Amino acid sequence: MFNASLNGFAVVDPFDVESPVSCGKLRILATYCVFIFIGSVLANTSLLWTLIYYKDLRNSVNAFMIALSSCNLLGSLIEMPLVIVSNFNCKWYFKKAGCVFGAFIMYSIGCISIFLLTAISFERFYIIYKPMSIKSINQKLSLIIISACVFFGVLWALFPVFGWSHYSLEGAMTSCSVEWNERSFNVVSYNIAIFAFVYFLPLIAIAYSNLRLIFMIRNMPKFANGSDGNLDKKMLKKLKVERELTVSTLILIAGFMITWTPYALVSMYSAFIDHGKMDPLTATIPSMFAKGSLIWSSGIYIYTNKQVKKKFKRLFMNIEEPTSFSMIKSYSMENPQSKNESQISKVDT
Template sequence: MIVPNVSLSGCTRTNSALCAVAGDRNLEASYRTSLSPTGNLIVAVCLGFIGTFGFLNNLLVLVLFCRYKVLRSPINLLLINISFSDLLVCVVGTPFSFAASTQGRWLIGKSGCVWYGFANSLFGIVSLISLAVLSYERYSTMMGPTKADSTNYRKVALGITFSWFYSLMWTLPPLFGWSRYGPEGPGTTCSVDWKAKSANNVSYILCLFVFCLIIPFLVIVYSTLLWQ
């Protein structure tokens, strides 16, 4: 017998199977798109365009960097780090959201949603932090001695390493209980849970906003204004 509208909070041993079915249905519903077929088609076309050209452009940058030694300057290493993180988004992120948009639902389950949210958050923050490091490096170069410094490679390598560790520091917590990754928007993508109003979730969102958006943005603005 199928009983609709089962409350999961009232599950007991006698109705555990029924609650499990209801939980599966609620989970499945959360991974279905809220857009119309036309809306999904438009999103799929945009994602296909962005994913294809993003992949080709960033791949071209990496190929040129590997092929021509003259391009292997310290400042270009930071640009390569940005291209690499953007390329990873096009490889491990965009194809899944594109496929979900074509089918009108998320296709790779809860674990895939968590992986998608974590990976895209990680690579996105890496790009943003790298831009902040790039801006500050340009500012330091313009304000410092004009003579070439052989230690620039070491400084840039530290900046790249910092961008990845800093990003991991802010994208790993949802995997361990501080907020969580789940469906977002129309249901064909996944990210941090932006809607939950619990103190656990709100505190993470605020910290993410301050430390991964506001601070890098202020560094970029500060460095750019003083550079000019």
Template sequence: MSFNYSSIIDEQLSRDDPLFWNRPTPVNCNTIRIMGIFLCIAAFVGIIFNGTLFYSFIRYKGLRSPPNIFVMFIVGMGLFASCTILPLTGTSSIYCQWLYKRTGCQLSAIVAFLYGCSSSYLLCGASLSRCYIIIRPFQAKYITVNRCIVISCIAIFIAFIWTMLPVIGWNEYTMEGARTSCCINWYDRRTSYISFLFFLFIVVYCIPLIILIIANTITMFGLKQMRERIENGIQTVFNRKRIEMERCILKSIIITTSGFIFTWTPYAITFFVSAFQGKDYAIPPMATFFCACFAKTSVIWIPMLYAVTSTQFQLNFVNRDALDQSIGTKRIDATVFNAPILPQKNGEIMMMKPITENINDIQSIATKID
């Protein structure tokens, strides 16, 4: 079903005119109000979830493994988004009109765009780092926490550049059809506006999606081959724990990637189709509003999926004894190779028994991989 946006968009009003931002929603106010209440609840839940996860990353060093650094940045961005875009859109939807003028609209759209773009890039970074650790375990030492922090900062900076392009004139941030939220102008038929939407669809959605699918597919095949080698080799407690841990990792990969696709795909397809149909035959504003709201609630889905599927983080509590313990490189290497530790004392080598049965070493390996 198509919708003529010319009936609700007054092109005679300037963006500097306060009347442009104060007009009520042209769609059913009761439905919009219900969605506004839902968004306010989602904002509260997002603050609790992301705040708890972010505190856990800061508090417990054991959670700050290289792949988890990307998740930590996603959580930090999600906490900022939960404090801004969801309350702004939610309260405006309750009152059935935008309440925060042009400045609030710009801020809401910029934060939403920055979060969506940066989270897609950071998820790619997490998948690629995990893939490298699984496929090349003997070179995992090159995937360090500091390098992951640098890559995360670069990803957010690139997302910030894309976010600023509409501000400097390539497209613009304006009201969506329901007039209670803000986004990129996808109903304008000017060539520059359409070209930016095409660019956005490729670099923010398609390319990260392809990277996620390829990286996670390679990881799944790598885990399968590793499981076959372990099952055909010597059966030890460590090997059995390793297989169990790999199954948890595989489940986490599938659920996280599916969650990203499920959350952002409806909105990406909606604005992409609407952009090429134009304002005369665009998708109804209520449909785009629902898709946009669902995409914005990804601030709670991503941390929730991580908390449920991670082998290190428990949803209800954090095992402080496991996370506060130090992670020794010698113990990790000895466990991987099923070899004894040979510590030195006063220049003499002391022989010790193999530690493959030690559960603390298994937790150390889980910290490297998860």
């Protein structure tokens, strides 16, 4: 621990303090983070490779998923090693510079992710609400929206770097985040702003669009009715694909909110209700749980999206799902006499 003597007073480096949590518990958290790190790198790399490799997967929602997976992969490679080493070391190991850098990266990813999920929600709402306008959401527009999400996410994460609030150690003192406990106007005003504009406003937008989506999905066959009352088969097929993709994104968004909401609640409790009195381990666990979003989002999307899942199996497992043509061909090869028998029957007749 770094101590300096100034007019008889000891000045302690706030980024070089022992954790109040026992090393045994911290190393359990470190082991958990190792699994998150490995799983996140594998899941995000696999999803990115799949979406980029197959051109027929390059639609608007998958463009958002490429951005989301890229952010998650970046967070896994940069921030997670800092947390793993510090928990195994039983104290923060990377001083102030490492704390600010790691917190900035992770907080940027959190902000960008919720903005991207908001964009995905409205993209799905627009597609389902106006199915004939699917082609209007093109690659250029998707890129503009993604760039805006990244810009505002990084902007909110930069404010503490330049003096509006600041980054500090949190919970067990083995990871860093925005300062929640300080009661200065500088810190409280920033905390109010981020909860309003980075959490509640996107959350309301996501909830509104997805509730409307759920209603429309349940009534989707009605939207495919032709003027004569008969189902338009082409439209119905298109809507079926969009419905499956929408359900996949709904599950993805639900998973993200489940992983981040406990951390948001604990942060709000620390920031506005009972600052500095929460048990350090209790304050840390939601933060570690939220880091699970680095892996769950890509894993959920691969598992629930039928098109992506099929391409993933083909690319990484060399599994080709049988089609009706391949099944007929396989049957004729396994039963060569069937063709001869049919020819004989024709001759007999």
